[in-house]
Amino acid sequence: MLCIIVAEAESEAGSLAGEWKKSVGQLAKTGLFNGNLNQIYVLPVESEEQTEFPVVILAGSGSGRLGTEELRLLAVQIAHAAHKLKADKLIIQVADRLNLLSAEGTEETAQALTEGLVLGAYRRTHYKRGQLLYTGLETVVLHMERTAAAAETADWNQGIMRGLTFGEATNLARNLTNLPGNQLTPSALAAAAIEIAERHGFPAEVLDEREIEQKGMGGLLAVGKGSIHPPRMIVIRYQGTGQWENVTGIVGKGITFDTGGISLKRAPGMENMISDMGGAAAVLGVMEALGTLRPRINVVMVIPSAENMPAANAFKPGDIVTSLSGRTIEILNTDAEGRIVLGDALTYALDWGAERIIDVATLTAAVLSTLGDIATGAVTNNELFMETFMAASRRSGERVWQLPVYPEFHEMLRSEVADIRNTAGRYGGATTAGLFIGEFAEGLPWIHLDIAGTAFLSKERGVNPKGATGVMVRTLLQYLLQLDSGEVAEH
Template sequence: MNFEFQKLSLSHAMTASVDALVVLWPGHVLPDAKAVEPVSRLLAQAIAHGDFELKAGAVLSLYSQPGMATRHVVVSCSADNQPGQIRSAMQAAWGAVKASKIKRLGVHVVGDVSAQGLQMALSTLADASYSYTTTLSKPKARTLKNVRISASHDSAELRQAVVHAQALVAGVELAKEWANRPANHATPTHLAQAAKTIASGRNFKCEVLGPKEVAKLGMGAFMAVAQGAAEPLRFIVMRYNGGAASQAPVVLVGKGITFDTGGISIKPAPEMDEMKYDMGGAASVLGVFKALGELKPKINVVGLIPATENMPDGLAVKPGDVVTSMSGQTIEILNTDAEGRLVLCDALTYAERFKPQAVIDIATLTGACVIALGAVRSGLFSSDDTLASQLQQAGEYSGDVCWRMPLDDDYAEGLKSRFADVANVAGRAAGSVTAAKFLQRFTKSFAWAHLDIAGTAWRSGAAKGATGRPVALLLQYLLSNAQAPGVQKNAALPKVADQSVQKVKSKARAVKQS
């Protein structure tokens, strides 16, 4: 999807050659019943007759009116033009026009709009119009190809927001693509091939390690998870070197369990198909690197993806087995369905070699986080207050929100083991916190944050599909951290409206303790 920005008045926006025009109309702007252009006149009539309310998401559809170059015009109220209200307005507007086979869409924002609001309008439109096609014999591909967004004023910040949105959408949709693919179309080998393709451009490097290299590194926890799978593991190391060689990188670690049966601690059958989404963290890392390739910011970023299936064959690790991690710490595996933390802990140890300024791991880790936060906010755990604050602010700015959870040392009591340095699970209580406490043991040499995206990486039910989260949060954090030209700072950002919770309980059953 291609985005273009223009400075235009509403009357000029209506003369453009597009298949449909969406007008985002703020609630505080009263339309002129005597205006020359028809939208204001018709909107004023609708308000006078009580057929249109100036509240976020209200929609008025107009068709083939005199003075309009396009047949379809949809007016959608954006209230105060705040990002959350713009998101509601765009979702409603797309619902009104999506039945038409639109290839070129115009979006005009009436009144003042921020760079954040403009970015939200475009990312919302892309999300609403997204269509998965890869494994369908007769796919209904997205017809919308080009979007021209306009406003009555112009600035470098608005134009940069459109550039940012273009890259963000590319990254989010790549993350959706790989998370949505069935597990037989998204094996560890497939992910490694995708990473190499993304990292084929300038400033990129990609190295893929197989079972022999991983064994040589001493990644006993990662290998334990993989030993029951016929598909060979892959440890993917991606590097984006846009900054000075002396600049310490940010390391992103994405959990890449391409299918999670639970292993010997096998999951219940209902909703197990959704465990193809257990590589949502890995997909988000791929998405971020895709966006970095388009934006080319002057920063250094490393992406680590430990990728494997978790299967229950005769070679699979058993409850009670003790393995040695790359850090040298021994782990008693009490539950083989708590495998995500096992692959992550070795990747976190590997991250030390990059002498990072920060390490962020992203994982569909616990059903407990789904129960705690639902499908609205990702769980954020961090040992560093500054890093946690930056991630929270980036989430609020991008609309990809998170919520900081506790890391009190008392939560680690349940991880004690008589037979190893640590157990991989504690009790049911505070399961997302105890999982984070397990990971924290492997992060003592750097600033670290953990994003539990078990509730936010995909939707269940009739709208089943990957969300592409938290690509937007991570990209905003990286760009703000780099102080890239034109990127908005995170301080004092307005909050963005929450997303609705979908199928929280069924998702929690499927995710369990992975």
């Protein structure tokens, strides 16, 4: 956990400033540092007296007005530079000019900077033998050049607290997603969820394979029965109001490893299927943050978790499976398993009182053909719901692109022998996969987020590291906090 501190006007940061300001003019004359946006220059401090801070990181903010995403990226660059220096402590002197140039308010500026620092400081856990690894930044001090009014200081502190919460929730999701499959089984994922629930005093339940069968969750049972690690259905509830009403359901796909089952995947790249529970990690990150923020809303989180493996008792193409909703599903491809378990999860979220649902899933390779690893694909049955969620994504900086849902896509899911089939083929695959899940929303407002391209990256980009990104944690939180503030009307 990174400790973010707000320094008072007369702090160690103030004494630090004089030691490096003399050198900036010379750097500008030589063209080494012009203060361009995201330009970083590491400057040794020349001082006759010993100083606790022998190195200064100069970070350019440019000359234009900065939005939240520019502020996040600026802070990420600072965190990366500190990591290269193996710094334990970082003091950031926030120029008054930066706040004036920002297109955002004081609170939003502080939140974006803090988010960027926390996200940029993240490093994936390694398992290398006998190697002493740098553990990263421990403390960051944010210091404003001028003395602010009490109200502005309160907004600044509030922004730092929210940014720290958003960033740490995202990093929690990253940590879970990066875990190898032999460490994160369905029962281990359930244990991680219970740990979060107990830490914050949330009611929770975990259904084992016997209870899953007794309740009639045929989809989750079918997908998980080929593994020696049996499936789990995980529920956590957050109640922020006096009555359990106006409940938002957040559902995350929790396939802890996906071989494709009998419809086996190709071997190259299969190691990245440790990330097939990225949706589950995202909603767990959200629940962790709700425990800190405590908004006046009600949320039920549901995770269907299984390991999709080929085995003598694994489900097969041609099987007919009966879901918790009573719908029968024709299995055409066992590698289209995520939508099957999510169908049971949506039904269970409705049983727990959800009045609107957002599901998050690494669902299809088809979404990569359309959006690559740049944006998350979205499918909905409610345009107003989608518009408000898209507004939240723009504030969080996480790109979401809505896919069309023409009537012909629904027709493609019809089965001759069951109520619905689990794949409609490769054409329009991201849309039809999402619409399969939407059938289980029973007409209530619903959004599906396909993070197959954005949950796990092959190289570092923007605020995201190589590997797990924790995508959609910040957007989901932004949306839920908008519900609390009244910015979002009921759908």
